[in-house]
Amino acid sequence: MARAISPRKKMMWTVLAWFFGLLIFFPILWTFLTSFKAEAVAIADPPVWFFFDWTTENYTAVLGRSNYPLALMNSIVIAVGSTLLGIIIAVPAAWAMAFVPGRRTKDVLMWMLSTKMLPAVGVLYPLVLIAKYFNVMDSRILLVVILMLINLPIIVWMLYTYFREIPGEILEAARMDGASLRNEIIYVLTPMAVPGIASTILLNIILAWNEAFWTIILTTVSAAPLTKFISSFSAPEGLFYAKLSAASIMAIAPILVMGWFSQKQLVRGLTFGAVK
Amino acid sequence: MNMKTTILGTTVGFGLLVGLASAAMAEEITIATVNNGDMVRMQKLAPQWEQETGNTINWVVLEENVLRQNVTTDISTGGGQYDIMTIGTYEAPIWGKNGWLTSLEDGMSDDWNKDDLLPAIAGGLTVDGTLYAAPFYGESSMVMYRKDLMEKAGLEMPEAPTWDFIREAAQKMTDRDADINGICARGKAGWGENMAFLTAMSNSFGARWFDMDWKPQFDSEEWKNTIDFYLGMMEESGPAGAANNGFNENLTLFQQGKCGMWIDATVAASFVTNPTDSTVADQVGFALAPDNGLGKRGNWLWAWSLAIPSSSKKVDVSKDFISWATGQSYTELVAGEEGWANVPPGTRKSLYENQEYLDAAPFAKMTLDSINSADPQNPSVQEVPYTGVQFVAIPEFAGIGTQVGQQFSDALAGNQTAEQALENAQSITSEEMEAAGY
Numbered sequence: 174m175a176r177a178i179s180p181r182k183k184m185m186w187t188v189l190a191w192f193f194g195l196l197i198f199f200p201i202l203w204t205f206l207t208s209f210k211a212e213a214v215a216i217a218d219p220p221v222w223f224f225f226d227w228t229t230e231n232y233t234a235v236l237g238r239s240n241y242p243l244a245l246m247n248s249i250v251i252a253v254g255s256t257l258l259g260i261i262i263a264v265p266a267a268w269a270m271a272f273v274p275g276r277r278t279k280d281v282l283m284w285m286l287s288t289k290m291l292p293a294v295g296v297l298y299p300l301v302l303i304a305k306y307f308n309v310m311d312s313r314i315l316l317v318v319i320l321m322l323i324n325l326p327i328i329v330w331m332l333y334t335y336f337r338e339i340p341g342e343i344l345e346a347a348r349m350d351g352a353s354l355r356n357e358i359i360y361v362l363t364p365m366a367v368p369g370i371a372s373t374i375l376l377n378i379i380l381a382w383n384e385a386f387w388t389i390i391l392t393t394v395s396a397a398p399l400t401k402f403i404s405s406f407s408a409p410e411g412l413f414y415a416k417l418s419a420a421s422i423m424a425i426a427p428i429l430v431m432g433w434f435s436q437k438q439l440v441r442g443l444t445f446g447a448v449k
Numbered sequence: 450m451n452m453k454t455t456i457l458g459t460t461v462g463f464g465l466l467v468g469l470a471s472a473a474m475a476e477e478i479t480i481a482t483v484n485n486g487d488m489v490r491m492q493k494l495a496p497q498w499e500q501e502t503g504n505t506i507n508w509v510v511l512e513e514n515v516l517r518q519n520v521t522t523d524i525s526t527g528g529g530q531y532d533i534m535t536i537g538t539y540e541a542p543i544w545g546k547n548g549w550l551t552s553l554e555d556g557m558s559d560d561w562n563k564d565d566l567l568p569a570i571a572g573g574l575t576v577d578g579t580l581y582a583a584p585f586y587g588e589s590s591m592v593m594y595r596k597d598l599m600e601k602a603g604l605e606m607p608e609a610p611t612w613d614f615i616r617e618a619a620q621k622m623t624d625r626d627a628d629i630n631g632i633c634a635r636g637k638a639g640w641g642e643n644m645a646f647l648t649a650m651s652n653s654f655g656a657r658w659f660d661m662d663w664k665p666q667f668d669s670e671e672w673k674n675t676i677d678f679y680l681g682m683m684e685e686s687g688p689a690g691a692a693n694n695g696f697n698e699n700l701t702l703f704q705q706g707k708c709g710m711w712i713d714a715t716v717a718a719s720f721v722t723n724p725t726d727s728t729v730a731d732q733v734g735f736a737l738a739p740d741n742g743l744g745k746r747g748n749w750l751w752a753w754s755l756a757i758p759s760s761s762k763k764v765d766v767s768k769d770f771i772s773w774a775t776g777q778s779y780t781e782l783v784a785g786e787e788g789w790a791n792v793p794p795g796t797r798k799s800l801y802e803n804q805e806y807l808d809a810a811p812f813a814k815m816t817l818d819s820i821n822s823a824d825p826q827n828p829s830v831q832e833v834p835y836t837g838v839q840f841v842a843i844p845e846f847a848g849i850g851t852q853v854g855q856q857f858s859d860a861l862a863g864n865q866t867a868e869q870a871l872e873n874a875q876s877i878t879s880e881e882m883e884a885a886g887y
Contacts, residue, residue, distance in 0.1 A: 213726045216701045238492070239510070301526045310530060390519055393479055393530045394507040405510035408484040409641075410696055410716055412726065 201425070208232070208418035215415040231419035239402055241423060248398040249427070250313050251388065252381040255320035256374050259328045262321075264370075267332035268358055272341055282333065285326040293323075293386045304391060311393045319391065320381045327380070328373055335369025336362070371438050375431075382428050399424040475503040476766045478532040481520055483513050485753065487586050487793045488535065491774055494782060498773045504766050513641075520758070524549045529760040532767045536582055536756050538573040538825070539641075542842045544756070545574075545581035551757040551764055553580045558772035565777065565797045567817075570752045573825045573836075582754035583775040586716070587795030589819035590649060590748045592736040593703065593721055594710040595729060598622045598629065602709075612653070612678060612739045612747070615710065619686035622709030631686030633708035634679075637695035638858035640850025645749055645839040646712070647857060648850075651675040653740045653747035657829040658841050658878075663887040665878035667853075667871045676857065676867045683861060692862035704728060712738060714751070715819055718812035719790060735815040737822070743830045749839035750823035752796065795820055845885045852877050 178186075207215050209227045235241070270278045300319065301310075309315040339362065347361040363370065385400040392401055403424050406417040432439065482488045492508055499505055509531070511519060516535070523530045524544065536544065544550050557563070563571070566584060574582040592610065599606055602621035607614065619631030635646040648658065656671035666672060683691050686709075688702055696713060700720055703711045704727040711717070724730040738748035755775060757767045773779060777799055783792045789809035792800065794816055800806055801817045810816075828838040835841040840850065853874040860870035 213704070218701070218705060218707075238489070297522065298526065301522055301528065305526060305528055310528060389511075389515055390522060393481075393509050397509070401509075401511070404512050404515050405484055407512040408486075408697075409513045410714060411484075411486045411720065412697065412700070413484065 201429075204418045204421050207415055208422045210415050212412040212415045215418070216412060231415045232423070234416055235406065235419045235423065239405060241402065244397060244399045244402040244424075245427065247313060247392075247396055248382055248400075248424075251316045251320060251396075251398055252378045254313070254317040255324065255381050256328075256377040258317060259321045259325050259377060260332075260370065260374060263325060263328040263332050264358065264363065266329050267336050268362060270329075270333050271336035271339075272344060282330065285329060289323075289326055297390065300387075301391070310391065311396050313396045315391060316388060316396060316398070319387050320384055323384070323387070324377050324380055328377055331373040331376070332366070332369065335366050335373075338369075339365050368438065368441055371435075372441065375435050375439050379428060379432070475505070476763050477505045477507060478763050478766055478770065479507040479509060479530065480533040480535075480770075481509045481511060481516055481531045482535040483516055483753070484510050488753070490783060490787065490791065490793075491585070491779075494779075494786065495770075495774075497782070498770060502766075502769065504770075506770070524758045524760060527760045529758075529762060531758060532761040532763045533755055533757055533770060535585070535753055537754070538750065538752050539837065539840050539842060539846070541574045541582045541754060541756065542576050542836060543844055545576035545579065549759055550581040551759055551761065551767075553583055553757075553768070553771070556765065556768045557583075558769060558776070560778065561772040561776045562799075565799050567796060567798060567820060569750060569820050569823055569825070570796055573750060573752060574754055582752075582756035583771045584752040584754045584796040585775055586793035587750075587752040587820055588714045588716045589750055589795070589816065589823055590646075590713055590738050591715050591718075591815055591819045592710055592712050592738060593717060594618075594734050594736065595622070595706075595708070595732050596734045597732045598709045599734070606734060606736050609737045609746075610739050612650075612741050615712075615739045616678070616682045616685070619682060619710060623686040628707055629709060630688040630702070630707060631709040632682060633688055633694065633699040633702050633711040634683065634691070635695055635699065635713070636683070636687075636691040636858055636861045637693055637698070638851065638854040639695070640840060640847050640854060642695045642854060643858055643861075644850045644854040645751075647675065647679065647854075649738070649749040649839040650679065650747040652745045652829045652838065653738075653743065654678070655741070655743050655745075655830040657831050657833045659834060659882075661832060661834050663834060663882060665875055665882065667875035667878065672871060673867070676860070676871060679857075680860060680867055692858045712747070714749075715795065715812065715816040718816065719810070722811070735812050737815065737819060745828070745830050746819075746822055748819050748823055750820060750825055751839070845881060849878055849881045852881075 206222070208231055209229065210221070210225055211228060211230070214221055214225050270282065304310045304315050343365070344357055344361060347357050352361065383400070385404075388398050388400045389404060392398070403417070403420050406420045407413055482492070488510070492510070495506055517540070520531065520534050520536070522528070541550070563580065567587065570584045570587040571580060574580055574584060592606070592615065594606055599618065599622065602618060604618050604621065606618070615632065621631070623629060623631035635643045637643055651657075651672060654671050654675040656669060656675050657666050660666055688694065688707065694702070696717070699708065699711055699713060700717060702708050703721055706729050711721075718733075718735065721727050721733050722730050727733075738746045740746045755771045757764055757771070761767055775796065777797065780792045780797070780800060784805070789806045792806065794800070794810070794813070801813060807813050823838050825836045825838050827833075828836075835843060840846055856865075856870040856873045856877070859865050860867055
């Protein structure tokens with residue numbers, strides 16, 4: 174039976190939730206407001222909140238100086254591509270570890286996670302030299318592969334956790350009905366794990382979208398995504414906050430909208446298993 | 450085969466040949482640069498060069514440190530992703546010595562006059578007599594001050610002030626109630642941030658980074674005097690939270706009328722005198738960076754320059770672009786499009802002989818005098834084994850300079866004393882230099 178919560182308590186929790194919600198949202202709101210200010214207003218002290226001459230000149234300047242559509246397309250291809258490739262590799266791996274664990278499965282999982290502890294710069298030169306050897310510098314395929322490799326441990330871990338929640342008996346039943354291993358994974362396991370797979374995809378798209386070390390260093394023009402686009406609007410000598418804010422809003426808008434629409438799925442997936 | 454077909458075939462063949470030939474001639478180059486105002490202007494005007502030559506440019510604009518990281522990786526792996534890159538006076542001698550850059554001694558266009566370059570600037574980009582980068586704009590540092598506040602304080606700024614005068618004036622100009630700080634100076638940690646200011650300042654106090662045996666000198670009396678003076682002056686008259694202030698933060702404070710004086714890059718002059726952004730545009734005066742009567746002033750020398758990495762396969766076209774962008778005709782192009790005050794300053798003698806420029810830029814003479822008074826070969830009063838005014842042109846400096854900068858920034862924030870900061874600076878530098886094999 175659900176516990177009764179007094180209206181006063183409920184209101185308190187609501188206020189608290191709104192407070193933290195707004196606190197987390199504040200940087201985005203401030204960036205949004207700044208993107209419509211003139212450079213001099215953007216740095217005004219005390220800060221100007223809503224009452225200023227709203228201008229779209231920063232957006233015009235940003236669009237005029239760089240190729241936003243190309244950067245956006247590159248970000249989409251790299252983020253979605255690397256995630257899907259990762260899923261294709263991780264589903265069988267997670268299946269094996271969840272349903273036919275060996276003596277060393279836990280160690281393998283920990284070892285995979287430990288690769289995330291490696292500082293990226295440590296493998297910078299080998300990777301650049303390999304990319305140069307295969308003549309794939311500044312190409313989308315290179316970033317799709319690299320980001321897939323970087324996020325693979327997380328994808329495997331997430332899928333492994335979701336798969337463990339699925340009773341092995343169901344798969345056994347499918348096997349007794351004569352399903353092959355391939356069919357078992359594709360037609361029985363995957364449909365049951367859809368919420369988990371969906372949230373893994375969403376989270377990894379976000380991670381790949383925000384990745385700003387490899388995407389900046391391994392690209393120049395053709396494959397340069399939005400991270401490189403943002404990086405071009407900060408200046409060591411001169412004011413740039415308003416234009417940088419406009420560029421940031423343009424870079425985060427697509428992922429923000431995606432997050433908004435898939436909120437339910439994302440939250441459900443992230444809490445999947447925790448409430449059992 | 451009839452006549453018609455022959456003529457058609459010949460015409461198509463000829464057309465294809467012409468097409469192929471022009472495609473082979475027109476090249477595509479990639480330029481990596483920072484997002485400074487003058488560079489943005491160059492990017493805006495570059496289509497003129499593209500039209501004249503038929504070549505095309507891919508621009509990669511990056512934040513300064515990201516650019517440095519990208520470019521170093523590219524050069525050291527022979528990546529060849531960039532044909533031209535924007536580098537500073539710190540990188541040029543090191544990279545030139547490593548064989549990472551293409552010499553600009555030949556192959557530049559005929560009207561690109563090397564002898565017209567300011568000797569101090571060209572000297573900083575030259576290794577063993579070979580020029581490795583063409584200066585796009587040069588800068589030194591100087592004092593920018595509020596004439597109205599100086600008058601209110603009952604003082605008159607000399608053309609070449611001493612540090613004592615600056616400290617006294619700062620005290621008198623400070624009015625905490627009105628939110629006016631007598632002096633604004635860099636405090637944010639970084640080899641190109643507070644250490645640029647402090648190293649240049651220390652030169653005028655007779656200090657040096659290393660003695661002739663490459664032994665760090667932070668335990669010397671001269672460095673102690675420098676840091677004591679800096680911390681004392683900033684405590685008396687500096688803004689709150691000065692340990693977080695770099696160029697842009699101080700620019701903001703000055704433009705909003707919250708600084709009596711600001712010692713920083715000469716390029717700031719055009720920002721603080723621009724009435725659109727600056728509330729004190731008509732009240733700004735300029736003076737040379739301060740000294741202590743020892744024969745060296747506390748000003749630095751820097752040039753944002755264009756260089757060609759040795760990995761580029763399009764050297765000729767790149768040289769053609771650099772000749773265009775750093776030549777005299779580019780200056781005239783900018784003057785025609787955006788006015789003389791906006792031309793890239795500090796690289797050519799001819800600019801400072803041009804009356805139109807001198808009329809449009811009230812800070813021109815001070816910029817030239819500041820640049821001319823800096824000597825990268827002999828930066829300090831004492832003898833040094835290195836070149837560079839506000840930096841030491843060795844690869845290890847960026848790392849060491851930033852770590853040492855953190856110590857002084859910490860001292861400015863009140864987290865440690867000047868003695869502790871100097872002691873730490875000495876041990877950090879000693880360790881790093883030993884590890885580097887000096």
